[in-house]
Amino acid sequence: MRIADQLGAGFKGDIIGPDHASYGHARRVWNAMIDRHPGLILRCTCTDDVVAAVNVARANGLLPAVRGGGHNVSGKSMSDGGLTIDMGGMRNVAVDAGNHLVHVDGGCLLGDVDAATAPYGLIVPAGIMSETGVPGLALGGGIGWFSRKHGLTCDQFVSLEVVLASGEVVEASADQHPDLFWALRGGGGNFGVVTRFTFRAQDFGPMMRIGVSLYQPEDAAETLREYASIVPTLPRTIGWHAALKHDIPALPFVPPELVGARLLMLISMWLDDADDPAGAELVDRLGAVGHPCVTASTVLPFGAGVQKLLDEEFPNGQRYYTKEAHVAELAGEAIDTLVEFWKDMPMHGEVEIIGLGGAIGDVGEDATAFSNRQYLLWLNFAMAWNDPANDADYIARTRQVVRDLEPWTGRGVYVNMLNFDELDRVVEAYGAEKYARLGRVKAQYDPENLFRMNYNVTPVPGDRAGAAGPAAGAHG
Numbered sequence: 001m002r003i004a005d006q007l008g009a010g011f012k013g014d015i016i017g018p019d020h021a022s023y024g025h026a027r028r029v030w031n032a033m034i035d036r037h038p039g040l041i042l043r044c045t046c047t048d049d050v051v052a053a054v055n056v057a058r059a060n061g062l063l064p065a066v067r068g069g070g071h072n073v074s075g076k077s078m079s080d081g082g083l084t085i086d087m088g089g090m091r092n093v094a095v096d097a098g099n100h101l102v103h104v105d106g107g108c109l110l111g112d113v114d115a116a117t118a119p120y121g122l123i124v125p126a127g128i129m130s131e132t133g134v135p136g137l138a139l140g141g142g143i144g145w146f147s148r149k150h151g152l153t154c155d156q157f158v159s160l161e162v163v164l165a166s167g168e169v170v171e172a173s174a175d176q177h178p179d180l181f182w183a184l185r186g187g188g189g190n191f192g193v194v195t196r197f198t199f200r201a202q203d204f205g206p207m208m209r210i211g212v213s214l215y216q217p218e219d220a221a222e223t224l225r226e227y228a229s230i231v232p233t234l235p236r237t238i239g240w241h242a243a244l245k246h247d248i249p250a251l252p253f254v255p256p257e258l259v260g261a262r263l264l265m266l267i268s269m270w271l272d273d274a275d276d277p278a279g280a281e282l283v284d285r286l287g288a289v290g291h292p293c294v295t296a297s298t299v300l301p302f303g304a305g306v307q308k309l310l311d312e313e314f315p316n317g318q319r320y321y322t323k324e325a326h327v328a329e330l331a332g333e334a335i336d337t338l339v340e341f342w343k344d345m346p347m348h349g350e351v352e353i354i355g356l357g358g359a360i361g362d363v364g365e366d367a368t369a370f371s372n373r374q375y376l377l378w379l380n381f382a383m384a385w386n387d388p389a390n391d392a393d394y395i396a397r398t399r400q401v402v403r404d405l406e407p408w409t410g411r412g413v414y415v416n417m418l419n420f421d422e423l424d425r426v427v428e429a430y431g432a433e434k435y436a437r438l439g440r441v442k443a444q445y446d447p448e449n450l451f452r453m454n455y456n457v458t459p460v461p462g463d464r465a466g467a468a469g470p471a472a473g474a475h476g
C-alpha cells in the first residue's frame with residue numbers, strides 16, 4: 001500500500017515527495033554543507049499526524065529523521081532516503097500567564113515563543129537568536145542570554161508530550177515517566193518526537209538593557225585579558241558574550257565606516273529590570289573595558305529587538321562549520337592563540353566566547369542528562385563561507401585551532417554542537433556513566449533504535465548497560 005494510503009484520510013499535514021513543488025525548499029536545512037534527499041517529507045500539523053508518521057516509518061522500515069528548526073550543524077534533522085518528519089506545521093504557543101506556564105508546539109522557533117510571551121512580561125530562557133528551533137535546542141540543553149540567571153532551557157521543562165517509537169503518546173514530567181523526563185533534559189531527540197513542551201516562564205521585560213563595545217584587532221588581546229579577569233566576578237544578573245568577528249555587520253550602533261571591518265565585539269545584557277541603575281552602571285562598566293573604538297548602551301525590546309540582532313549574520317544556506325570547546329581557563333596564551341587565529345582567518349563568521357556559570361550550576365550534575373554544568377566559559381567557532389572549494393582548508397584550520405587550544409580547554413562537549421565529523425564524541429559529551437543510564441532509558445522507550453538520526457544513544461538493556469557504547473552504523 002502507498003504511504004499516502006497508509007497515512008489515511010486523518011493525516012492533515014503535507015506529503016512532500018521528490019516530485020512535489022515544495023520538495024527543494026523543504027529538504028534544505030541551515031547548513032548548506034548538508035545536501036540530503038529524503039524519500040519523503042511529512043510536514044505534520046498535530047500530534048495525530050506525528051503518530052501516523054512514526055507508525056508508517058516503523059511499519060515500512062524507513063529511517064525517520066525529525067526536523068525542528070533545521071539549525072543543527074550536522075544536519076541530523078534531514079534523512080537521505082528514508083522519511084523526514086517535519087514539525088514545521090506545529091508552531092503554536094499558548095501562554096498561561098497566571099500559572100507562569102508556556103505550552104510550545106514541537107516545531108516552534110525561539111522567535112515564536114518570544115513573540116507570544118513578550119506581551120505578558122514573560123520569557124522562556126533559550127538561545128541567542130530567534131531562528132533556532134526550540135526542540136533541538138531545548139532537548140540538547142539550551143544555552144542563551146538568560147542561562148546565568150535562570151539556567152538552561154531544559155531546566156525550565158514542566159512536562160513534554162512525546163510520541164514514542166511504538167506510536168504511543170505519553171506525557172513526561174517529574175511525576176510521569178520520570179526516567180524519560182530525566183533523559184529528555186539534555187539527551188536530544190533519542191527518545192521520541194516531542195509534540196509539545198510545557199515550560200515554566202520567568203518574569204522579564206519586555207525591555208532589556210544591552211551594552212556593546214567594539215575593538216580594533218591591535219587592541220583585542222589586551223581587552224580580552226582584562227575581560228577575562230573581570231567576568232568571574234560578575235553577578236548572575238548579567239549575561240555576556242565576546243565575539244571576534246571577521247566582518248562586523250551593519251548593526252544599529254556600528255558607524256558606516258566600520259561596517260565590514262574585522263573587530264572584537266563585547267556584548268552584555270542586564271537580566272533584571274531595564275531601569276535598574278545598577279544594571280546601567282554595570283553594562284557601562286563592561287563597555288569601557290580596554291580601549292573601545294565604539295561603545296554604546298541602550299534599552300530594546302528583548303524578543304522583537306535583542307533576539308533578532310544576530311539573525312542576519314547566520315542566514316540559512318551558507319556553508320557552515322562550527323566547533324566548540326569548554327574553557328577551563330582563559331589564560332593569556334589561550335587569548336593570544338584565539339586572536340592570532342582570528343586575525344588571519346579567511347572565512348566569515350566569528351569566534352565566540354560565551355558566558356556560562358550562575359544558575360546553570362545550581363542543578364546537580366546527575367539531575368538531568370545535560371552534562372558539564374560547572375564551566376564559566378564556552379568557546380564556539382562559527383565559520384561560514386560559500387565556495388565548496390574552501391571546505392577542506394577551512395575545516396582543517398578550525399580543527400587545528402581547537403587542537404592548539406587543548407592545554408586550556410576542559411573535558412566536556414555540548415552535544416547540540418557536535419558536527420558531522422564528531423559523531424563518535426557522543427559518549428564523551430555525557431561521560432560513560434550517564435551515557436549508560438541514557439542507554440537504559442533508550443532501551444525502555446525505543447528498544448529498536450528507530451530514532452537514530454540524532455546524537456545517538458545505543459539502547460542497552462539494564463543488565464548490559466555497563467558495556468554501553470555507540471552501535472556500529474547507528475548515526476545514519
Ligand SMILES: Cc1cc2nc3c(=O)[nH]c(=O)nc-3n(C[C@H](O)[C@H](O)[C@H](O)COP(=O)(O)OP(=O)(O)OC[C@H]3O[C@@H](n4cnc5c(N)ncnc54)[C@H](O)[C@@H]3O)c2cc1C
Binds near residue numbers: 133140142189314417
Ligand atoms: C545560528 C545558530 C545559533 C544557535 N544558537 C544557539 C544558542 O544560542 N544556544 C544553544 O544552546 N544552541 C544554539 N545553537 C545550536 C542549537 O541548539 C542546535 O543546532 C539545535 O540542534 C537546533 O535545534 P533545531 O530544532 O533548530 O534543529 P534541527 O536541526 O531541526 O534538529 C536537531 C535535532 O533535534 C531533533 N529534533 C528536532 N525536533 C524534534 C522534536 N520535535 N522532537 C524530538 N527531536 C527533535 C532532530 O531529530 C535532530 O536530531 C545554534 C545553532 C545555530 C545554527
